[in-house]
Amino acid sequence: MTALSTEALAPSRLRRGATRTGARILLDTAFSALLFVGTIVGVIALATLIWTIIDDGWARLAGDPVAFLSSYVSRLPARAGIRAALVGSAWLMVLTALFCFPVGVGAAVYLEEFAPRNRVTTFVEANIANLAGVPSVVYGLLGLGIFARFLRMGPSLLAGALTLAVMSLPVIIVAARESIRAVPDGIRLGAYALGATRWQTVRRQVLPAALPGTLTGTILALSRAIGETAPLLVIGLPIVIFTLPNDVRDPVSALPLLIFDWTSRPQPAFAEAAAAASIVLLALLLAMNAVAIFLRNRYTIRW
């Protein structure tokens, strides 16, 4: 009646292949192989990507690193350097952090510790979730329309930093909220029992405990921001610039902008320069992520 005979199901036949037909065993093995291949392709792609960049740009960078890092841009690829872009990116990062860290943490603290559970709070939370999914180029348009044009900041360090800060805000809020949530309630209850107000509890117990996780999340958010090109492109930050910023209203360049420009040029020498600049950017990202991970491992309290 059934295709599996009683003989096939006999207790004595416990070896492979008794009821599991060859075809099924083949499928099992093939699937495992497929999983392995599928996973490894991603890894290989990443490795190839990093290898391509290093291979293309190493000679240019290692040939004369000082010159590369300290020269401004030039029509001639051999003389072009990332000085303005590198300094610009550094300034952008500092200013962005200055804007979005307090606001992001403040919003997270409010939402986690003080906000009543009502429709307003739900709306604010849904809003933040939506902002996280807005394309970076749309943030650029926001920066262009409001910061650069309407508020007349022009394509400046200020406009760029504000735009990047606004873009990083949802990410920081989420990271900070998770860190705050991880602080056990027992800590809070202990503080209340001693007569502390809510703010005192937050300021003296919750925030310090949530700080490592929040910092880690912030650094990771900033490391994403530093690699962003589209918003800065739309605002109109210059690529060709021969001065360093003295004031927040001065124009600045940025490393990813420069990489974009050089990549778009037909001369192979510029491609090498783009790769070299990418290596610098990767090194910066690596450093930032290393700091973030170090902070997380060293200072996170394991409740």
Add this chain to the structure above:
Amino acid sequence: MSDINRRTARTGERVIINGLFVCAVLSVAVTVGIVAVLLVDTVQFFRHSSLVEFLTGTVWAPGQGAGEDGRYGVLPLLNGTLMIGIGSIVVGLPLGLLTAIYLSEYANPRVRGVLKPTLEILAGIPTVMVGYFALQFITPSLLRPIFGDERVFIFNAAAGSIAVGLMILPIIASISEDAMRAVPSSLREAAFGLGASRRQVSLRVVVPAALSGISASVILAFSRAVGETMAVTIAAGNSPKVTWNYFESIQTLTASIAQTVQGEVAAGTVRYDALFALGMTLFLITLIMNLISAAIVRRFRQEYS
């Protein structure tokens, strides 16, 4: 909990708490700002250009100078965006899903400890670099040798799709893996107990149970692909046209914005306003997709309670 707030907060603290409230509400201000800035100039744009031509025209050629002579039909850009969206899912979905199944159902903790950071690194690569990789490696060393120099343009949609596919792979992998790990192990035990192999447990029990999370991840990834700018601008080119040939160069909504801002855009011109019309289109598309994704997660949350 806000009782403690009201009862014992001192005046100074009230100020602080209000300040924190402002921080939270600032996020709403951001959304308002985005919508406002897009809306104002989009309306402005449609004063000069017909909505019908925008939605149905097949030529996108912003005019010179004040742009009065430009043709602003968005279909070629939508076509390009769609090509990249679909193409990147074709690349990213199988790879991401296979990786997720492997991580969730097959891999031991040591392998996971290596693979998960690798995925995060892939997710953290700046998009300009992925674009560089597409232009300098994918097209010359992969696509052209396989498909022929004559057929594959220097800038082509396939390279853009592969690049964006690599970028969305971590999204699909990580969210799908979370969804699969959330499937209760009692279900796996039941299937193993019946004599199912690991493949059968993964494909017939775990993946179906995690389907809502997996679908949400795909929609989220598609939304991200639609919003991607730099990699497609570098790899896929700037030729707006309606085509389905992946070896040609195309232009996406995002790339068009990037191209336009690199030129002269004086405020008040049609070219300038067109930027915001495109931005509005992008914003609406991604907003709808993100809402759908969230709705899927919410609706099917009780799948196995």
Add this chain to the structure above:
Amino acid sequence: MTHGRTQVMKDEDQRERRLVDVVRARGAEQRPGPAEVVFRLEDVHVHYGSFLALRGVSLEINSNEITAFIGPSGCGKSTLIRCLNRMNDLIPGARVEGRIHYHGQDLYGDGVDPVEVRRRIGMVFQKPNPFPKSIYDNVAFGPKVIGMQPESMDDLVERSLRDAALWDEVKDKLRQNALALSGGQQQRLCIARAIAVSPDVILMDEPASALDPVSTGRIEDLMEQLKRDYTIVIVTHNMQQAARVSDRTAFFNAEPAQGTGDRTGLLVEFDRTDTLFTHPADRRTEDYITGRFG
């Protein structure tokens, strides 16, 4: 339930009496023919990593009987039953020493495929775990997955649901989601699912402990019927249940291991149920069944 001391002792006496009555009432059953040994365990030890969970278990399980494992929590009953269908393989660090013979074959021998083992030795779990699919698809899952190609899957599903005493309640809603059923119904569905693949043995790990008394009774009645076609091993912490349904009972206990604070499980006594409950050979068994501990 607040009782005075005297009341507690009265309950103990009542419990002991009832157990004995139950067992005696069953004594009239006749066993059909000589028993065939399905499982023979020789000096089985189970380690989880460095922790010894169970030691020195030797017993035999006969066909078409219900064998019960009883004992206080943490004494290794569930561990042992999971060795019988190699479910412990799925736990990293689990190690089985000693021999487990299944119809004369070493269950853990070279070349033995755990998947094949589990197709012959099915399992029903403590908490009902139907798949989030329709009732029909739950029962049909096993046959599909192991490659049975019945002439009529509908017939197979119906037969399995009848044998699990669930058919009448679900015959009109086979396409409904299984999670909509009550706890007792879900557990009977899990039993139907297990028998759909025509196993040789059905293992039940505390099958009724998550259910209400009425459902428990129905499951116990079901077990009586099922043993005609299958060999059944159950783990239960409910002594009355063991007394009511099982033919043989194994009593396990846990004792502190030397040195560490962990407790290792061991088999104390294994006998026909009526003997174990009326004249336990070991003092510890007697203490347990009279409720002096556990």
